[in-house]
Amino acid sequence: MAAPLGQYKMVLFARTTDKEILRGAQNGGIVTALLSYALDTGIIDGAVVAAPSRSKPWRGKFDPWRSEPIVAMTRDQLLSARKTGYNISPNVMMIKEATRSYGLDRVGIVGVPCQIQGVRKAQLYPIGMRGVPDKIALVIGIYCMEVFPYQSIVQIVEDHGGVKMESVEKIEIGKGNFTVVTERGRTIQIPLNETRDLEQPGCHVCLDYAATLADISTGSAGSPAGWSTVFIRTKIGDEVWKRAMQAGLFETKPIGQVEPGLGAVEKLAVEKITRNKKTLEDRDFIGTKGLRNPYITT
Amino acid sequence: MANKITVGHVHMSGCTGCLVSLADNYLGLIKILDDYADLVYGLTLADVRHIPEMDVALVEGSVCIQDHESVEDIKTARKKAKIVVAVGGCAASGNINRFDRGGQHNQPQHESYVPISDLIDVDVFIPGCAPTPQMIRNVCVMAYLLLRGSDDQKALAAKYLKPLMALAKNPIASKANFNTLMQEVINVGLCMGCGSCAGACPVRAISMEFGKPQGARDLCINCGACYSQCPRSFFHFEVMDEYEAITDIINGAMK
Numbered sequence A: 001m002a003a004p005l006g007q008y009k010m011v012l013f014a015r016t017t018d019k020e021i022l023r024g025a026q027n028g029g030i031v032t033a034l035l036s037y038a039l040d041t042g043i044i045d046g047a048v049v050a051a052p053s054r055s056k057p058w059r060g061k062f063d064p065w066r067s068e069p070i071v072a073m074t075r076d077q078l079l080s081a082r083k084t085g086y087n088i089s090p091n092v093m094m095i096k097e098a099t100r101s102y103g104l105d106r107v108g109i110v111g112v113p114c115q116i117q118g119v120r121k122a123q124l125y126p127i128g129m130r131g132v133p134d135k136i137a138l139v140i141g142i143y144c145m146e147v148f149p150y151q152s153i154v155q156i157v158e159d160h161g162g163v164k165m166e167s168v169e170k171i172e173i174g175k176g177n178f179t180v181v182t183e184r185g186r187t188i189q190i191p192l193n194e195t196r197d198l199e200q201p202g203c204h205v206c207l208d209y210a211a212t213l214a215d216i217s218t219g220s221a222g223s224p225a226g227w228s229t230v231f232i233r234t235k236i237g238d239e240v241w242k243r244a245m246q247a248g249l250f251e252t253k254p255i256g257q258v259e260p261g262l263g264a265v266e267k268l269a270v271e272k273i274t275r276n277k278k279t280l281e282d283r284d285f286i287g288t289k290g291l292r293n294p295y296i297t298t
Numbered sequence B: 001m002a003n004k005i006t007v008g009h010v011h012m013s014g015c016t017g018c019l020v021s022l023a024d025n026y027l028g029l030i031k032i033l034d035d036y037a038d039l040v041y042g043l044t045l046a047d048v049r050h051i052p053e054m055d056v057a058l059v060e061g062s063v064c065i066q067d068h069e070s071v072e073d074i075k076t077a078r079k080k081a082k083i084v085v086a087v088g089g090c091a092a093s094g095n096i097n098r099f100d101r102g103g104q105h106n107q108p109q110h111e112s113y114v115p116i117s118d119l120i121d122v123d124v125f126i127p128g129c130a131p132t133p134q135m136i137r138n139v140c141v142m143a144y145l146l147l148r149g150s151d152d153q154k155a156l157a158a159k160y161l162k163p164l165m166a167l168a169k170n171p172i173a174s175k176a177n178f179n180t181l182m183q184e185v186i187n188v189g190l191c192m193g194c195g196s197c198a199g200a201c202p203v204r205a206i207s208m209e210f211g212k213p214q215g216a217r218d219l220c221i222n223c224g225a226c227y228s229q230c231p232r233s234f235f236h237f238e239v240m241d242e243y244e245a246i247t248d249i250i251n252g253a254m255k
Ligand code: SF4
Pocket: A088, A112, A113, A114, A115, A144, A145, A146, A147, A200, A202, A203, A204, A206, A207, A208, B192
């Protein structure tokens, strides 16, 4: 792996000028605004995104803490897919579905770094991904430190936090805490080092934080409240970003100007990569034979 | 172009779906045949009776060990070709032929089928059923660059092909099925639930349970696609970080 933040053409702070999107956004509303713009302008015909689970209803509606991939083809679908929990949604399984069953020619996809790795592998080595490689039109990555299996989220909220899942209004992971806010406004903070063991084990061998293989990657790290940091990485990313800027879709600030900035993103990336490289090394000493490292082929 | 490589399609026990997949590159196939490769052998496509010398043999199908002619043919293909590619699940991992029990007119005793790497050394695996047109295309372009490219192109092609060559040398890959994904990824704590495997499966045998793939093993046909598509079976940053450049090279070659 190259640098912890990967290759990029440009990095900046941004937030969308689309008030409807910004109102419900976790940060600068970058992902929803970009996808909605890309849908409107025909850059993509649909986007694979994580949406609240339909198969397991919750409080009589879709379960926001359990995510499932959908192929969103309207702005409304994108808006309804915004508030999802910190469990992984198997988004990559939908890219072939999007091209084959939905018949889309230009597919957008959002994902955490490991999913973007899956998308790029599907493009370079499309072993079981017929028709997919040439139809991926926009790949947006979201920074990621780790995720939790849904059952771990239940355990953290109910056993560690002492509140029922049904009462949860908001879950936030960051600044060292797993934070739960209930419907009635109670805030519970559980230090992340107490929840570490409940994380998805596969995350502990993950060597990408900033979605270095995406066209555009974004997240809240490093940015002032209400804004996002955005990396423009590829030619496609650059082109789409320029068009969106011309359309007045985003306000931006240069990243040098505001604290905490790029250093904060880099610090998180280095922290994650260092810790997980250690896990990979430790795996060599599980038992007397060790366990396989997926990044090395002899 | 004078400097084309020579390619043959060697047909063992397979359904011709691999060949159809190659053809499904449409104009891309014409481009490959115009600029990069001469087709010197192919049952349905070239009027040549005996397997000739060639740079690349694209082998489709498993070998029936009771069919002596097939056993001879696969040995000949190995001798005559610089690079032997197992194209598709049947050649790479046995695929649906694993379930064959014979009984077919007029050779009912033809009942035992093996992937070609059980009998000969294979250089490159392209798993999947059918293998995708784009994957076959990528390997054709990379094989050309490996044999005829500049030094830089040779190095890049070697890097790109390395994991597919490692698969060809890995006894696990020649027995690949859902269990392989289970044993090599999920059971050893590497799965992160991306769903690539479920997307890759041609028979929709894979669903997600507790965020991890679960296989309907009765449906699995042993094509090996899930295992090799998984970003945690192999993932080489030195190739993947060059994702954009490699895509440009492949697209450029097909223009
Ligand atoms: S930590 Fe890595 S493996 Fe886990 S969800 Fe995030 S990107 Fe995927």
